[in-house]
Amino acid sequence: MRSITKFAMEDIKLPQKEILRSQGIPDEASLSENFERIYMEAAELFQELAEPKAIIAGIGVSDFEEVFRGEGLNEKENPVEEIFRKSSHLALFAVTLGPVLSEKVTELFDNGKYAIGYMLDSVSSYAADKLADLAAQHLYAEIVGRAAPANSLRVLNYSPGYCGWHMSGQKKLFEALRPEEIGITLNESCLMSPIKSVSGVLIGGPGEIHEFVNSYPFCNTCIARSCIERMRNAVMDAGG
């Protein structure tokens, strides 16, 4: 299975409170009129300029082992390795919001429109992250369409740069997936362009396989700390 999907804009929800939370703004905060106006403008610009796309390609466990090994720089012990070996479905994925949004952010900053530029960037970051969840839902729907899954089927996305999977893993992932087809390129530092892009593997299987204890040595210095929430919520989202 290898597919390219263009998402409809209504698939991408922009819950204001959640987006503001990602900016460190508590739900109960009272916002200035200026703030509200800037947020609305950014959300409108996002709707106008985003070009959400995904590429998803199924992969077998042994081929994925090779991709995951990457440049040999992963943490010796990591949860992803334990999870993918227990999976029933694996697919490489990359999602992007396209280049126009980031160009617009740059243009806004260049023209001194910092507040709206920042807000558009923030809305886009949130949306790019959610796009990876949509890719997981897409694979879930695909599996469900093919055969009745076990009730507990859960699909979750895992990315290089998280949970002990080294950033350099992007190289093998790109060789295998070739997301250039949807306009995503990788530079020598493993940075993707457009910037609002996410890559990784979608792992499907019984919900329990995604559970792990976050006490790996690298968990101490992790700034994402989203694993617990992911295990609890994103699993449900992806699994429908």
Next chain:
Amino acid sequence: MELLSKISFNLQSGFDETVTALTKEAVEKRIPPDEIMNIGLIAGMNIVGEKFKNHEIFLPDVLLAARAMNCAMEVLKPLLIKDGIPIKGKVVIGSVKNDLHDIGKNLVAILLKGAGFEVIDLGNDVPAEKFIRVAAEENADVIGMSALLTTTMPVMKKVVDMAKDEGLYSEVKIMVGGAPVSKAFALEIGADAYSYDGANAVETVESFFRENS
């Protein structure tokens, strides 16, 4: 309301056009430019900074105020130079080589400008050599580097090493920041400081100048 208070008030509300017009009016009324800057603009920005710290306002509000400050400074800058009023300090800033992400760096640059520093923004994807060359040419006080991923962080060490080789290390302070950067990393590569966000970056740069005075 007295003119300089009006400038401060409008700046806090992010009304850039009004602040620019009032600044021009103050210049026409022959109020000394450093007074306009200190009592009108910087005083306003200080209040904005306090409110931000107390979570009464948020980053977009600060950015609106910073824009108003920058617009007004465009009016004042030539006059300040003419009067020989020294600038607070000069910062050369950029996102390191192969790092095409610059939003965090932009925020830091804007807030530094808002605090009255002169900022030379080299943009993103900046090679180590360029940081060093521009810092030397411009006689900068601070080099600020930003990185998004661990894979682009090694350039920061290269800049520190080059600064040592070129005899710039004792002349210029080096500050690093960005999501994967840490205090430990800054220490390890020999940078002078790590900073975790825009407001902290301003405090850090201010502290460099306190150390020197």
